Amino acid sequence: xxxxxxxxxxxxxxxxxxxxxxxxxxxxxxxxxxxxxxxxxxxxxxxxxxxxxxxxxxxxxxxxxxxxxxxxxxxxxxxxxxxxxxxxxxxxxxxxxxxxxxxxxxxxxxxxxxxxxxxxxxxxxxxxxxxxxxxxxxxxxxxxxxxxxxxxxxxxxxxxxxxxxxxxxxxxxxxxxxxxxxxxxxxxxxxxxxxxxxxxxxxxxxxxxxxxxxxxxxxxxxxxxxxxxxxxxxxxxxxxxxxxxxxxxxxxxxxxxxxxxxxxxxxxxxxxxxxxxxxxxxxxxxxxxxxxxxxxxxxxxxxxxxxxxxxxxxxxxxxxxxxxx
Amino acid sequence: xxxxxxxxxxxxxxxxxxxxxxxxxxxxxxxxxxxxxxxxxxxxxxxxxxxxxxxxxxxxxxxxxxxxxxxxxxxxxxxxxxxxxxxxxxxxxxxxxxxxxxxxxxxxxxxxxxxxxxxxxxxxxxxxxxxxxxxxxxxxxxxxxxxxxxxxxxxxxxxxxxxxxxxxxxxxxxxxxxxxxxxxxxxxxxxxxxxxxxxxxxxxxxxxxxxxxxxxxxxxxxxxxxxxxxxxxxxxxxxxxxxxxxxxxxxxxxxxxxxxxxxxxxxxxxxxxxxxxxxxxxxxxxxxxxxxxxxxxxxxxxxxxxxxxxxxxxxxxxxxxxxxx
Numbered sequence: 001x002x003x004x005x006x007x008x009x010x011x012x013x014x015x016x017x018x019x020x021x022x023x024x025x026x027x028x029x030x031x032x033x034x035x036x037x038x039x040x041x042x043x044x045x046x047x048x049x050x051x052x053x054x055x056x057x058x059x060x061x062x063x064x065x066x067x068x069x070x071x072x073x074x075x076x077x078x079x080x081x082x083x084x085x086x087x088x089x090x091x092x093x094x095x096x097x098x099x100x101x102x103x104x105x106x107x108x109x110x111x112x113x114x115x116x117x118x119x120x121x122x123x124x125x126x127x128x129x130x131x132x133x134x135x136x137x138x139x140x141x142x143x144x145x146x147x148x149x150x151x152x153x154x155x156x157x158x159x160x161x162x163x164x165x166x167x168x169x170x171x172x173x174x175x176x177x178x179x180x181x182x183x184x185x186x187x188x189x190x191x192x193x194x195x196x197x198x199x200x201x202x203x204x205x206x207x208x209x210x211x212x213x214x215x216x217x218x219x220x221x222x223x224x225x226x227x228x229x230x231x232x233x234x235x236x237x238x239x240x241x242x243x244x245x246x247x248x249x250x251x252x253x254x255x256x257x258x259x260x261x262x263x264x265x266x267x268x269x270x271x272x273x274x275x276x277x278x279x280x281x282x283x284x285x286x287x288x289x290x291x292x293x294x295x296x297x298x299x300x301x302x303x304x305x306x307x308x309x310x311x312x313x314x315x316x317x318x319x320x321x322x323x324x325x
Numbered sequence: 326x327x328x329x330x331x332x333x334x335x336x337x338x339x340x341x342x343x344x345x346x347x348x349x350x351x352x353x354x355x356x357x358x359x360x361x362x363x364x365x366x367x368x369x370x371x372x373x374x375x376x377x378x379x380x381x382x383x384x385x386x387x388x389x390x391x392x393x394x395x396x397x398x399x400x401x402x403x404x405x406x407x408x409x410x411x412x413x414x415x416x417x418x419x420x421x422x423x424x425x426x427x428x429x430x431x432x433x434x435x436x437x438x439x440x441x442x443x444x445x446x447x448x449x450x451x452x453x454x455x456x457x458x459x460x461x462x463x464x465x466x467x468x469x470x471x472x473x474x475x476x477x478x479x480x481x482x483x484x485x486x487x488x489x490x491x492x493x494x495x496x497x498x499x500x501x502x503x504x505x506x507x508x509x510x511x512x513x514x515x516x517x518x519x520x521x522x523x524x525x526x527x528x529x530x531x532x533x534x535x536x537x538x539x540x541x542x543x544x545x546x547x548x549x550x551x552x553x554x555x556x557x558x559x560x561x562x563x564x565x566x567x568x569x570x571x572x573x574x575x576x577x578x579x580x581x582x583x584x585x586x587x588x589x590x591x592x593x594x595x596x597x598x599x600x601x602x603x604x605x606x607x608x609x610x611x612x613x614x615x616x617x618x619x620x621x622x623x624x625x626x627x628x629x630x631x632x633x634x635x636x637x638x639x640x641x642x643x644x645x646x647x648x649x650x
Contacts, residue, residue, distance in 0.1 A: 015583070018583050018584040018587075019583060021584070022463070022464050022465045022582075022583065022584075023464055024464075095650070098646050098647070098650055099643070099646065099647065102646060119650055124650045126458065126462070126591075128649055128650045129458070129634055130593075131649040132634045132635070132637070132638060132645060132649050133451065133454070133634055133637065135638065135649065136610040136613075136634070136637035136638045137451070137603075137606045137607050137610045137637070138347070138603075138606055139347050139348055139349075139639070140347045143649075183596075185596075257347075258340070258343050258344060258347065258598075258599065258602035258603060258605070258606050259343040259346070259347075259599075259602060262343075262598045262599050262602050263598050264595065264596065264597045264598060264599075264602075264603050264606075265595070265596040266451075266593075266594075266595055267592070267593070267594045267595075267596075268455075268591075268592070268593050269591075269592045269594075270589065270590070270591055270592075271508075271510075271589065271590040271592075272589045273583075273587045273588050273589060274583065274584075274587050274589075277583035277584060277587050277589075278462075278463075278583060278589050280583070281462045281463055281583050281589075282462050285461040285462045288461075303642075303645075303646060303650060304634070304650075305633065305634050305635040305642065305645050305646070305649075305650070306633050306635055306642070307633055308630065308631050308632055308633045309454055309457045309458055309461070309629070309630050310457070310630040310631055312457070312458065312461035312462070313457060313460065313461045314464070317628075317630065317631070318424070320457060320628075320630050321423050321424065321427060321628060321630070322423070322424065324453055324456040324457050324460065324468075324630075325420070325423055325444055325449045325453045325628060325629075325630070
């Protein structure tokens with residue numbers, strides 16, 4: 001059994017908890033929280049909720065710690081810290097800061113003789129793997145990543161911060177014409193605006209200036225200004241009934257040539273009912289890999305690029321070759 | 326530079342040759358043939374065509390030998406034989422005989438301190454990888470593989486062996502309703518007939534009994550009897566104009582749950598202008614991996630399951646993390 005600890009019990013932590021239940025060779029040992037452990041009730045019966053103070057002793061009996069924190073401030077601090085004590089894994093997704101994060105985790109985990117896997121999920125994660133395989137097989141080509149249709153939590157949060165907004169949900173939607181052109185192997189040059197549109201559902205305070213809110217959303221730098229955005233004002237009831245899930249997905253499409261004029265299109269796509277549950281499922285599979293690699297004497301920081309597919313599976317090499325090759 | 330030898334110069338050997346030209350860090354050293362080398366002209370200028378007798382010395386200056394033979398009789402003999410002398414790679418695709426082939430290659434390559442990668446291509450190969458990743462991430466689910474629309478060379482050959490047939494091309498076509506049901510996450514039980522249809526284009530001898538030919542095709546055991554097959558008789562000119570390519574492709578679709586009722590659909594699909602060129606491209610990428618693994622002291626038989634994505638790439642870990650993660 002792979003003994004798992006989960007650090008943080010938000011959407012992602014609960015997604016990992018669900019994933020562990022689907023893996024017969026994994027056992028959830030404890031959920032660790034910075035809050036008062038007594039304030040937290042988890043879904044898995046008989047499993048302890050503990051304080052991060054327990055974790056900080058470095059003596060918890062876990063094979064892998066799955067760190068479910070935010071990339072902005074939590075993970076840059078937490079992952080190297082706990083990599084010095086445990087095999088760890090996170091879903092760090094601030095692309096520009098990956099080199100620093102990787103180096104920090106690498107140093108800590110190597111010193112400790114542990115494995116630290118960073119940036120695990122679907123993007124970065126499964127999408128990254130597919131970009132790499134495609135580039136490796138067809139070096140003369142181009143990759144495109146489309147996200148959605150799905151809920152962007154960062155963009156939803158940004159809308160919620162606008163004055164007069166009670167609640168908001170933002171969907172990222174790929175532009176069908178762009179998808180078609182890429183799937184046809186046309187290798188188009190696409191601007192940000194040509195690739196995705198943004199669709200907002202907003203619950204406003206009674207009497208709020210809706211035109212101002214709509215304008216503030218549509219002109220918000222970085223988040224919306226470069227996109228065609230639609231804003232729909234709805235009731236709190238409709239928000240709850242129609243937009244309470246966190247579906248997501250998208251496609252990595254690669255178009256390349258093996259010789260002049262001989263084209264190939266590779267597409268990897270995901271349709272996810274729940275972004276955090278799928279991300280949690282990827283983390284669980286890589287937690288198995290972390291435990292196995294470390295038991296073979298491997299240490300240091302790794303990404304999905306560094307780990308052979310067989311390490312993610314409970315089955316033996318013989319079983320995989322017999323049933324899935 | 327990775328120094329490559331190609332054994333066999335049919336469609337697949339030429340596909341590998343094309344792939345090597347697309348990889349700046351690879352060099353084609355020689356093409357080896359069982360025929361008279363003088364009878365063979367290859368596309369790469371300045372590269373030697375040699376006899377397999379040269380290869381049999383075990384002294385050829387190559388990093389990896391890519392063995393482009395048939396799975397029925399060539400590879401079971403050739404791959405273990407040359408694994409005892411060189412790093413080797415093949416596209417062995419007789420599923421039932423993989424365990425024996427793997428064991429034979431493993432024994433020979435371990436003794437020689439070499440790496441032998443078997444069953445590389447797109448199925449087995451890229452499709453297998455995607456089955457494994459999907460099962461690992463969502464253990465509670467089901468995989469479906471659809472092939473086509475594309476040319477099956479085995480089925481085309483089977484039709485050509487019928488009396489009165491001058492030439493034939495067989496396309497395997499997935500059934501759209503089956504694809505839709507799987508993409509919708511319905512996890513249907515599908516019979517062979519429900520998954521694929523077969524479409525034949527046949528050039529018959531003048532005066533041949535077309536009804537007999539059509540009947541012989543449609544009732545042929547293993548190849549056609551279990552499918553809905555259509556037969557179209559065409560002229561030799563039309564065959565040449567419309568059916569001279571070897572396009573193929575297909576999809577691996579996986580549908581699974583992360584918790585009760587929370588569904589996810591993963592799809593990996595290929596649209597290939599040329600089956601042998603794409604297969605050759607996969608072989609080239611894994612040849613790079615074979616050379617690199619062996620330079621690190623690894624030996625023995627491997628499949629795509631055992632090799633981390635980064636090993637396929639010319640780029641460093643830093644470059645991959647910076648640009649593709």
